[in-house]
Amino acid sequence: MPKTSLNKTPLTKTPLNKKSILLVGAGKMGCALLDGWLDAGFAASQFNVLEPNPDALLTARGGEGVSLAAPTSPADIIVLAIKPQLAEAVVPTLRDYIKEETMILSILAGTPTQKLEALTGHGVQVRAMPNTPAAIGAGITALYATPNVSAAQRGFAETLMQAVGESLWVAEEGLIDVVTAISGSGPAYIFYLAEVLTANGVRLGLPQDIAERLANHTIKGAGDMLMGDTPAAQLRQNVTSPGGTTEAALELLMVELPELMKKVIFAAFHRAKELSQSPSEQD
Incomplete structure (x- = not known):
């Protein structure tokens, strides 16, 4: 490429x-x-x-x-x-x-x-x-x-x-079309992640406003860290303690998320190609 x-x-x-x-x-x-x-x-x-x-x-x-x-x-x-x-x-x-x-x-x-x-x-x-x-x-x-x-x-x-x-x-x-699937549609993926984090915080007992602030600031802070020189994989490893809560969560996430995101990104990519061939279909 x-x-x-x-x-x-x-x-x-x-x-x-x-x-x-x-x-x-x-x-x-x-x-x-x-x-x-x-x-x-x-x-x-x-x-x-x-x-x-x-x-x-x-x-x-x-x-x-x-x-x-x-x-x-x-x-x-x-x-x-x-x-x-x-x-x-x-x-x-x-x-x-x-x-x-x-x-x-x-x-x-x-x-x-x-x-x-x-x-x-x-x-x-x-x-x-x-x-x-x-x-x-x-x-x-x-x-x-x-x-x-x-x-x-x-x-x-x-x-x-x-x-x-x-x-x-x-x-x-x-x-x-690849860019569209990654960064063009990407903000919506992150917004939905914020929704899901917030919803599960509420499900576990947090007030809506607190869960929302925690989710949004976590995503913003992590994004700011990604703008530095440390690769994403290293940042993830730095915050993952053996036997800790993050490791327990990542063991599940790292099994299911890669395949799901592949499907998500490929769906966006193929739709972008379709629209390039027939832009009049767009909303």
Whole structure:
């Protein structure tokens, strides 16, 4: 499997402050991106946002200098953040905003670059798969670039997505489906783990609020530890005393969880592939 690369490109090292950016779609992820860009130092005047139903926050951004109207000339970068099932209706209408050197950065789940090229007639594309923690600036985004994306444009894409977390590159577009199963759907796995921990704490006598705080803080703390240099396996071993409570729990967990998670991840992976072939099925 091709290697991935993890990067962090400072805003000051890319000339993005001179680029015009058209954001198409300003739902939760689109607004999170816009807020991240503005917080990172982009000028509000760089942005045009196309959103048919702007909320109060986006309207306020309009008062701060972000244009909520269509641009009057082609954009340097177009960021697609609409729902995937809207692609066939919306994306072809963007052709007037595309010039030869425009880069299209798409966060449309299940929508391959070949599909977008057919809709736009434009092949300079970066496909991105962020996850929901991007909404609080703690996401991780996998990026794939078509061959005609320049090194400078790759840097632009990195910087744009790093406004909401970390980013990494994959060498093959098909790996985006794997990313979807691991990090795209991954937060839901963790949220459900928190639900299960909480429910069993309550079952054993803890008040709901205490069980919930214990579960949530345990997951957050363990996640913070994973961001260090110690591998996950070593962290697990460090907290597992021979004959102790953790060992008793892990003896059961390590027998049943690997096969279950394999089924979970493969189910998500295969569904991602299905949606890539037929994105109109998406909710």
